[in-house]
Amino acid sequence: MNHLHQPHASWAQYYDLVFAETFGEAYQDLTDKTLAQVRSCAEVGCRIVDFGAGTGRLAIPLAQYGYCVTAVEPCWEMLQQLAHKPGAEDVKLTHSTMAQFVAKQAFDAAICAFTVLMYLLDEEALQASLQAVADSLASGGLLLIDIPDRQLFQGFVAQTKIMERQVDIDPLGGGLYCFSDQTFLQLESGTQHYYDEFCIRYWDSAFVVDQLRFCGFEVEADLSADFADFMSHYLLLRKM
Numbered sequence: 153m154n155h156l157h158q159p160h161a162s163w164a165q166y167y168d169l170v171f172a173e174t175f176g177e178a179y180q181d182l183t184d185k186t187l188a189q190v191r192s193c194a195e196v197g198c199r200i201v202d203f204g205a206g207t208g209r210l211a212i213p214l215a216q217y218g219y220c221v222t223a224v225e226p227c228w229e230m231l232q233q234l235a236h237k238p239g240a241e242d243v244k245l246t247h248s249t250m251a252q253f254v255a256k257q258a259f260d261a262a263i264c265a266f267t268v269l270m271y272l273l274d275e276e277a278l279q280a281s282l283q284a285v286a287d288s289l290a291s292g293g294l295l296l297i298d299i300p301d302r303q304l305f306q307g308f309v310a311q312t313k314i315m316e317r318q319v320d321i322d323p324l325g326g327g328l329y330c331f332s333d334q335t336f337l338q339l340e341s342g343t344q345h346y347y348d349e350f351c352i353r354y355w356d357s358a359f360v361v362d363q364l365r366f367c368g369f370e371v372e373a374d375l376s377a378d379f380a381d382f383m384s385h386y387l388l389l390r391k392m
């Protein structure tokens with residue numbers, strides 16, 4: 153897999169800090185709500201695959217609760233951050249995109265959470281990814297997924313005691329946007345700076361739901377009201 157130009161690769165070591173600084177308490181709130189949702193619908197011990205697992209925000213606590221968790225993540229540097237955290241020894245790590253992932257044994261539940269869909273840039277990638285998610289699940293398996301709202305595609309400035317971050321999100325046409333992120337961090341080791349730039353895409357939620365239905369899913373519950381602060385549709389679906 154090509155490691156170059158992967159979103160987040162150049163600043164994976166700061167990813168957790170930057171997201172915690174940017175979103176403050178809301179970030180922990182989102183994590184708590186997402187974990188509670190998974191725990192309410194998946195029995196402890198069952199097999200869960202976390203697509204776009206990032207640095208393990210969900211995968212590690214779920215493994216600690218007693219689920220058999222596989223983390224699927226295409227950015228090697230993000231996966232390495234996950235790999236070196238306490239608790240990672242209980243998570244099976246897979247370096248792969250969603251679309252390329254092939255399950256050796258069917259999973260009971262899948263998660264695709266916190267804007268992973270916006271990294272899919274064309275319909276082919278979306279369809280292949282959703283099909284791979286469906287193929288990874290046993291019949292009756294559950295999928296928790298979020299579909300970012302258009303409101304999320306707006307730049308922002310975040311400033312805290314230790315961070316100055318400017319994110320620009322510029323439309324390129326056809327639902328594509330250029331996401332650019334310039335961040336300065338004041339750390340004990342000195343000032344750190346990174347710049348990252350990559351493409352993201354807005355997906356209409358009705359279109360994504362149609363694609364999910366095509367892959368054999370039915371919507372079990374629309375959880376968007378429970379996640380109202382996070383500018384995304386949150387859906388629970390069941391593979392029929």
Ligand SMILES: C[S@@+](CC[C@H](N)C(=O)[O-])C[C@H]1O[C@@H](n2cnc3c(N)ncnc32)[C@H](O)[C@@H]1O
Nearest residue numbers: 203204205206209227230249250265266268271
């Ligand atoms: C904003 S992060 C969210 C990470 C994690 N799901 C969480 O909730 O903290 C989005 C992640 O999706 C990953 N990603 C990007 N393209 C992907 C793809 N095609 N398949 C799976 N994951 C992808 C990125 O590398 C990144 O780690």
